[in-house]
Amino acid sequence: MITIGELIIGLLVLLGALLSAISSFGLIRLPDVYMRSHAATKSTTLGVLSILFAAFLYFLLFEGQVSVRLLLGILFVFITAPVAGHLIGRAAYRTGVPMWERSVQDDLKKVVTPVRTEQNRE
Amino acid sequence: MTFQFILNLIIAVTWMLINESRDAVSLLIGYLIGLVFIFALRRFFPGPFYLQKGFAVVKLLLLFMKELVLSNITVIREILRPRLVVRPGIVAVPTDLKSDGEITMLACLITLTPGTLTLEVSPDQRTLYIHAMDISDADELAKQIKSSFEKAIMEVTR
Numbered sequence: 001m002i003t004i005g006e007l008i009i010g011l012l013v014l015l016g017a018l019l020s021a022i023s024s025f026g027l028i029r030l031p032d033v034y035m036r037s038h039a040a041t042k043s044t045t046l047g048v049l050s051i052l053f054a055a056f057l058y059f060l061l062f063e064g065q066v067s068v069r070l071l072l073g074i075l076f077v078f079i080t081a082p083v084a085g086h087l088i089g090r091a092a093y094r095t096g097v098p099m100w101e102r103s104v105q106d107d108l109k110k111v112v113t114p115v116r117t118e119q120n121r122e
Numbered sequence: 123m124t125f126q127f128i129l130n131l132i133i134a135v136t137w138m139l140i141n142e143s144r145d146a147v148s149l150l151i152g153y154l155i156g157l158v159f160i161f162a163l164r165r166f167f168p169g170p171f172y173l174q175k176g177f178a179v180v181k182l183l184l185l186f187m188k189e190l191v192l193s194n195i196t197v198i199r200e201i202l203r204p205r206l207v208v209r210p211g212i213v214a215v216p217t218d219l220k221s222d223g224e225i226t227m228l229a230c231l232i233t234l235t236p237g238t239l240t241l242e243v244s245p246d247q248r249t250l251y252i253h254a255m256d257i258s259d260a261d262e263l264a265k266q267i268k269s270s271f272e273k274a275i276m277e278v279t280r
């Protein structure tokens with residue numbers, strides 16, 4: 001029982017760390033703000049979630065206590081991460097951050113005219 | 123809906139008072155008994171039986187988890203692929219949802235789906251503008267959002 005628990009906890013922590021690492025790699029590699037935001041919101045959310053859940057399981061199995069704070073932490077990250085991604089993307093579009101040149105479609109251009117920033121005007 | 127739940131709680135507390143015990147176990151037993159009563163008398167209440175809503179919420183949460191895992195697999199595949207072959211873009215997707223809460227839920231769900239990110243909600247709340255990582259299947263994307271997410275959200279809120 002305890003051995004299986006150790007195995008699962010270890011795997012969860014490793015998975016979380018790996019996901020966070022891959023998503024920071026994605027931040028370096030992907031071409032524009034919007035695609036970087038994809039990497040940052042999704043992979044990091046799942047990474048943090050699995051690390052927190054592993055910590056929760058550790059305290060449950062080895063210390064015998066249910067840590068409600070960790071569960072609440074999972075809930076808060078789960079709720080706030082997509083909203084943060086949305087707001088950053090929206091603010092980027094409104095201030096006129098350009099999309100990658102190989103983007104194929106832009107339905108939003110008709111509705112919102114991005115505000116030109118100083119840098120773009122030059 | 124809330125009315126049925128509060129009634130259920132009142133029945134549970136009454137059960138506790140009748141038994142003159144004040145522990146969680148008797149509250150739970152009273153709650154289960156009240157559940158049976160409300161289920162038996164469900165045709166006198168205006169809305170549907172309230173546990174249906176509970177199941178719908180659980181289903182929505184499971185959908186959230188599933189989409190989160192799937193979207194991670196998609197994003198990681200794109201990040202680790204040697205050459206970028208994706209064609210990103212912004213698509214307009216119409217929605218039938220009305221209230222603010224429903225639209226917020228849909229926007230969060232879309233942000234966590236494979237390769238999509240909500241950028242903007244139109245002022246009349248009829249259209250969502252979504253940045254998709256790979257636009258080649260935009261129509262399919264819109265159809266999928268319509269069929270699975272909107273249905274799951276409507277089951278919770280209506």
